[in-house]
Amino acid sequence: MDYIINDLSPERAVLVGVDTGEFDIESSFDELEELAETAGAKVVARFSQKRARPDTATYIGQGRLAELKSICEADDIELLIFDCELSPSLQRNIETRTDVRVIDRTILILDIFAAHAMSGEGKLQVEIAQLKYMLPRLGGKGTSLSRLGGGIGTRGPGETKLESDRRHIRRRIKSLEGELSNLKKRRELLRERRRKNGVFTVAIVGYTNAGKSTLMNALTSAGVLTMDKLFVTLDPTSRSLALPSGRNVMLVDTVGLIRRLPHHLVEAFLSTLEVAAAADVILNVCDASSDECVEHLRVTDELLDRLGCAQKPVISVLNKCDLVAGIADLPVIGKSVMISALTGKGLDKLLLQIDKELPPTRRQAELLFPYSMLGSVARLRRDGVIHTEEFREDGIYVRVTAEISLLDSFKHFFL
Numbered sequence: 001m002d003y004i005i006n007d008l009s010p011e012r013a014v015l016v017g018v019d020t021g022e023f024d025i026e027s028s029f030d031e032l033e034e035l036a037e038t039a040g041a042k043v044v045a046r047f048s049q050k051r052a053r054p055d056t057a058t059y060i061g062q063g064r065l066a067e068l069k070s071i072c073e074a075d076d077i078e079l080l081i082f083d084c085e086l087s088p089s090l091q092r093n094i095e096t097r098t099d100v101r102v103i104d105r106t107i108l109i110l111d112i113f114a115a116h117a118m119s120g121e122g123k124l125q126v127e128i129a130q131l132k133y134m135l136p137r138l139g140g141k142g143t144s145l146s147r148l149g150g151g152i153g154t155r156g157p158g159e160t161k162l163e164s165d166r167r168h169i170r171r172r173i174k175s176l177e178g179e180l181s182n183l184k185k186r187r188e189l190l191r192e193r194r195r196k197n198g199v200f201t202v203a204i205v206g207y208t209n210a211g212k213s214t215l216m217n218a219l220t221s222a223g224v225l226t227m228d229k230l231f232v233t234l235d236p237t238s239r240s241l242a243l244p245s246g247r248n249v250m251l252v253d254t255v256g257l258i259r260r261l262p263h264h265l266v267e268a269f270l271s272t273l274e275v276a277a278a279a280d281v282i283l284n285v286c287d288a289s290s291d292e293c294v295e296h297l298r299v300t301d302e303l304l305d306r307l308g309c310a311q312k313p314v315i316s317v318l319n320k321c322d323l324v325a326g327i328a329d330l331p332v333i334g335k336s337v338m339i340s341a342l343t344g345k346g347l348d349k350l351l352l353q354i355d356k357e358l359p360p361t362r363r364q365a366e367l368l369f370p371y372s373m374l375g376s377v378a379r380l381r382r383d384g385v386i387h388t389e390e391f392r393e394d395g396i397y398v399r400v401t402a403e404i405s406l407l408d409s410f411k412h413f414f415l
């Protein structure tokens, strides 16, 4: 696949942020730069200001904003990317004062999602999130729609839709949500059927670019697109995977996560993320070669908590260990397995660990069969392990370990 999602020459951009000490601004800028480049911009400078809190009218101080304006003029800057979610009025103020197009972290992520959505469901989800972001920004009569001639932050719903009134947009959101909920119902039916057939699900979740799809491909040759870019995968892909025990599970690849994921997106992608919530075992994949690895695992854990997965078995999968010099360099968190999805190292251990974490499919039971059911006893003897068998006055007593599904068919004879 060709990766040019912006056929204009890359927009020259400056990253702008306020350093309140709440998080490490440099690593946040690193990530923002990666996002900007994934979306097709060229980052030429970073501009930050230390202050207790952002300025209410212009985000960074007005003096610094004037400074930024002259940098933009001198350096042909076409785009300012703010490392936050700007309110509509802040965005307007800054654009007026600098005369440069202003976008924020949220629209940047939405834009990448819009470019990467493949399936009907992914597209629906992104469009809902974009419309919800646009809605409060359509404020006045003409807003700044005339600026939306192309470039980052303008892909997705076409201009005609954006020019329509809010009511029209709300109606559109409602109808998209209806379509989405139909798709969701269909997926729930599928999931239900799998559950009835006794197929367990294992979900691959984790920070964007951690190597989730590479792991999916290494285990199942699913042929999912992988790339050194953010948010390549938006749609969940499922494939059957055989474990060392002989059991088959359904392995699901999912959308990647990021710090401060725009809440409209979390909301829109909830149904996709619920795939993870419904899984029997969760693989939290991280890039062990990244300095931010522990933080990335934490972001994922937090989201899993929000989805109500706190009780589920989670395996921390420390990926890209081929890039890490020594084991000592790796953070050790709970149950963890070190792998390289690229070279295949550690995949055997990972499969064994998944087997261990799956709920049991066999259990022990005590049954009493009438003598007329010798055939059933023979069946249990063949497919299960009999621990005790007694010929009693009132029937044949057995204590047996067998598949739960088999035992269920004899539940009238449980003691």
Ligand SMILES: Nc1nc2c(ncn2[C@@H]2O[C@H](COP(=O)(O)OP(=O)(O)OP(=O)(O)O)[C@@H](O)[C@H]2O)c(=O)[nH]1
Residues within 6 Å of the ligand: 207, 208, 209, 210, 211, 212, 213, 214, 215, 225, 226, 227, 228, 229, 230, 231, 232, 233, 234, 255, 256, 257, 319, 320, 321, 322, 323, 339, 340, 341, 342, 343
């Ligand atoms: N060296 C090394 N690179 C890896 C490994 N696993 C994945 N990669 C690379 O990391 C990049 C991202 O891999 P993906 O599998 O696309 O990551 P992902 O988690 O699916 O990313 P998104 O779908 O964008 O969230 C690709 O360039 C992979 O080749 C690994 O074990 N070692």
Ligand SMILES: [Mg+2]
Residues within 6 Å of the ligand: 212, 213, 214, 225, 226, 232, 233
């Ligand atoms: Mg992927």
